[in-house]
Amino acid sequence: MQTATSPPVRAGGARRATRVGRAIRSPRARRLRLGLLFISPWIVGYCVFYLYPFLASLYYSFTRFTGIGNPVFTGLANYSGLLHDSMFHTAVFNTVYYTVIEVPFSTVAALGLALLLNMKVRGQAVYRTLFYIPSIVPVVASSLIFVWIFQPSFGIVNALLSDVHITGPAWFFSITWSKPTFILLGLWGLGQPMVIYLAALQGVPKEMYEVAALEGASAWSRLRRITIPMISPVILFNVILSLVLSIQYFTQAQVIESPPGSPGTSTMFYVTYYYQQAFQDLHLGYASAMAFLMFVGVLIVTVVLLRTSSRWVYYENENR
């Protein structure tokens, strides 16, 4: 039975339906649909290959799971296990050690190299090519080459040191020297950030240098007051990238050290241990907890960097 108020309600519903219909057919909605249509392969790929694995991994981190059968929910057992796992602590220490030294070291080296390669000298293109080439050598191949370069008894590095009466260490095979050697190995792949810095350097307006030169600014002063501030957004980008890659350091250590993590536990990096837990010992729940902690760690470091970047990163178009 209809009530007296029924018609206005129907009328209101019809009005809403009309509004919704108009909204669906509006040019804005059509643009949205078209946009979604074009990015739909990415959306599907993201959901299937990133979002689902991420959520699944988060769930597995609260379970005991070997990859087969059903995961058994264990609450925070994996996380509390990590707190008491001495090898996990070692892996965290080794990774932090590597990151804290490698990131500034490679940033300064890549920037220095880019500054040198930005100078107008004869054969500039040849130099640029030569310094970039190493970064396109596959990581496994370059790692195996470096095993021979740093070989303690017949490697070229120790042979050269021997010529100047220095007894070289065992490099990759010494507990003390293994991590510094991996940091040195990291210099081999500087081509990538170097090219990015080079592009940024070429974007710095020349007029600034001309004015500075007229004012009598020294080269160091020009670097500090013009070059670095102008390319600081690119430095931030490279530092974040380098930081993430350093925390995920794996391939070289896995290829070079046998067994992985040796000598002693000096090259047991975070991902090395994660890989061992996941794919050797089939502790996928435990490894998922490690993966999630790494995600949180990287997220925190990145957010802190971005938040503090306003103090040292200069964006030309921003108002200060």
Added chain:
Amino acid sequence: MIEKIYALRRGRAHGPDRTASQARRARAAVPAVIAACAGLALAACSGPAASSGGGSSSGVVNITWQTMWSGNTLTLLSQMVSKFNATHPGIHVTESNIPSATGDAKLLSEIAAGDPPDVFTEWNPVLGEYAADGSIQSFKPYLTGSYAGLEKWLYPIALQGGQYNGTLYALPMSMNSWALYYNKSMLKAAGISSPPTTLAQLYTDQAKEWKISGSKLDQIGFYPLYESAGSPFEYFGSFFGAVNCFSSAGQYDLASCAGAKSEASFFAQYDKYPYSSVDGMETAYGSVAGGDDDAFVAGKEGFTMDGPWEGAQNIPVTNSAMVGNFGVVPFPNSVGGPSTFGQGNYNIIPKGAAHPKQAFEFIAWLAGYQNEAFNSQIDPKGGWMPASPTVVSQPAYKAWLKANPWLDVFVEQMSSPLSVTPKLTKTESEFLTAEATAAEDIAEHTKTPQQALVYIDQQANSGAGG
């Protein structure tokens, strides 16, 4: 689809003139495209379903065999598959290769996705864990009829290596056996007339062969802590009675095992040599020739403990100058007779395999069961030990032994009652990882032998992580 997109663009350009049917088609296009993309993505993930799907209209059952090999071995596998397919018209095998640990990960994903290969070759010590989890199938249902005698046909250590809690889960296509290789010219240069027969003699002899100047290592005598670069405790274990040291409660118990203590003390004897230099030399040689090279093959090591492939394959392929310059004797031991650590390349049937019966038939054939003649021709090419003495008695294998008498040692050890196979346990993977770490700790002087044994027990027994 292209037409639909053009229609959408035309529709937007024409604005109000767009027809209702065009709009419907445009609306329909969005979910259609998303569905198509999702379908494509899922299809890409699902892998070669057709290859593992099984039967065909011609009545031939297609089975897949996944291995983790490369190089020369891969060529041999192809020959084996061709032979099987030629002699078994009702089954067709397709072989694929995934490198080592990645292969394990892929297998797990395939099992979880319900699309595993029919046969998988596994050398990693995870069979116990797989069996305990129910991720591999028992062979028990197939050991009837013409296969009733299969278990007795195998070498005892080959059988033990495939059993979990007394049930057969895996069959080896080839076995490994370990002995002491020596470099003849180095032995002569050191003034030693014959290879060592006792552990003490080995220590004394090898000491004469080291060449170290300052921190520069030119030549190794013998260095057990790096042998096989994996788990020396396990590889040398059979020579000391140190394999399968368990407590009455079934826990790993090396710390109170006489054999394990004796073995750890044997390792500690060698800790005076520069581990990092040895590691550097072995890793450098191991990084070339696909891992077939090592300091012994390169002529830089006086003694090594290794398997038949070292002389049958690594030396001829990598350094022919060493052919004829090496000899093999039983590894000196404290157990009183020929002994080896039994290990092999085992084939398993994953849970969810589409054709387990045919898979088992193929696995038994690969092991050489009722296929002894062909198997006896293939094993020598791979430098492998057969899984059964019946294969050894075949003319082709006998001819190989006659041409390479140094192999007799390996064959003799296979049937020795003193040879042992590590028991498949749920945490053997953790046990092996702990062993490798403990051996390094002894070499680096960061643990005493006894501390190393305690460490192994702790890690292996608490290894049931999440």
